Amino acid sequence: SQAMRSIGGQFQPTSSVELRNQLRAEFGREFEVIATQNFLVVQPKGRGNRWPKMFEQCHRSFVTYMERRGVKVRQGRFPMVAVVLPDARAMYDEIARLGIDVSRVAGLYANKCNRVMTHDGGAISMIAATVRHEAAHQSAFNCGVHSRVNDTPSWVTEGIGQMFEPDAMSSGRSGTRLVERVNTDSVRQLRDTIDMDDPNEVARWVDRMIRSDDLFRNPTTIHTAYALAWSMMFYLAERDTEAFADVLNFTATRPPFETYRSGQRMIDFERVVGTDVRDFSNQLTRFVASLP
Ligand SMILES: [Zn+2]
Incomplete structure (x- = not known):
């Protein structure tokens, strides 16, 4: 085209x-x-x-x-x-x-x-x-899961990249045990750099991630950005499949060549995922705590 x-x-x-x-x-x-x-x-x-x-x-x-x-x-x-x-x-x-x-x-x-x-x-x-x-x-x-003609937020694209790193995810065994689907490097990185017992701290990171891709551009936060992106997409994929699909289907069909502003990214997130950042972060915190 x-x-x-x-x-x-x-x-x-x-x-x-x-x-x-x-x-x-x-x-x-x-x-x-x-x-x-x-x-x-x-x-x-x-x-x-x-x-x-x-x-x-x-x-x-x-x-x-x-x-x-x-x-x-x-x-x-x-x-x-x-x-x-x-x-x-x-x-x-x-x-x-x-x-x-x-x-x-x-x-x-x-x-x-x-x-x-x-x-x-x-x-x-x-x-x-x-x-x-x-x-x-x-x-x-x-496959059109991401668009080539609009900006998909990096937490969505990199979350997907990180999700497919474990061998089981890319070898047709993704239906096996959760422990095999977990990106263990990302879990370790999260636990090392974010106080995952503090929902306020998690919410601050998640808020920033939804609004902007800047965490991926800063060398001091880039590794945590990948890990957090993984946890957000993996949480949705595992616990709220409908929202997982909605996020991908929505971001893939946004109008082309339009700057995706920070405020709009937040409005879209809360509408598409159907929860506010605080509740989402609380759920995410509990989910990460439950991982091996
Ligand atoms: Zn990547």
């Missing part, structure tokens, strides 16, 4: 065959391009099926998870691109070439070119959680 083309002027979907040829030309003879149902995976030659399987599995688990909770999901019209570089160094070079600000060392999702990128230079267990996080962003933007 026009809207897709005009945002940043960067992401221009093309046909699968065209895209595959472009990727071959772009990455050269040392790489292969493997097509799966939903992906074109660029990887160093001879790395087998491990990465293509992992990306496909992440995406399918994401779609199933969302559909079961009433989140509107549409089939992507274009293959998603995942790029596996041979090692961390090659990944940094590629990131620099594309002019992207990097926040995570094990992988990233570049919205403007709709690519997930990672590298194959270490133990997969070390980078898998990050890859699952970034793959969830890609799935969300390609």
Whole structure:
């Protein structure tokens, strides 16, 4: 659509065959391009099926998870691109070439070119959680769970990214025990930095998170921001599925190219979630306390 083309002027979907040829030309003879149902995976030659399987599995688990909770999901019209570089160094070079600000060392999702990128230079267990996080962003933007033409609050997008870090969430076992769905790093981060026994303190953080994305921009609060975003989305997903779906369906369909002001973000939150910040924070506090 026009809207897709005009945002940043960067992401221009093309046909699968065209895209595959472009990727071959772009990455050269040392790489292969493997097509799966939903992906074109660029990887160093001879790395087998491990990465293509992992990306496909992440995406399918994401779609199933969302559909079961009433989140509107549409089939992507274009293959998603995942790029596996041979090692961390090659990944940094590629990131620099594309002019992207990097926040995570094990992988990233570049919205403007709709690519997930990672590298194959270490133990997969070390980078898998990050890859699952970034793959969830890609799935969300390609399935219309997030819009490409309006601003979705970061607590919603990053909450989703964090939710899909645990292995069980991205391997089709999300229906298993709650303990396997919990992002344990986020729980630890919350307990280390916020006094979770003090509902007033929790409410102050939640209030700020709903009104603005600034907690994600400040190096002293960024880790807590991710953890809090996770807890807010995970709480809704686990305890108020209807509100979880409403938040995603609402933010995905807001009018395009409109600045999302802080006051409006708060009004929308209280209306869509159906509770005020204080009550929500109290419930969230109890929920986090109940987690392992
Ligand atoms: Zn993220």
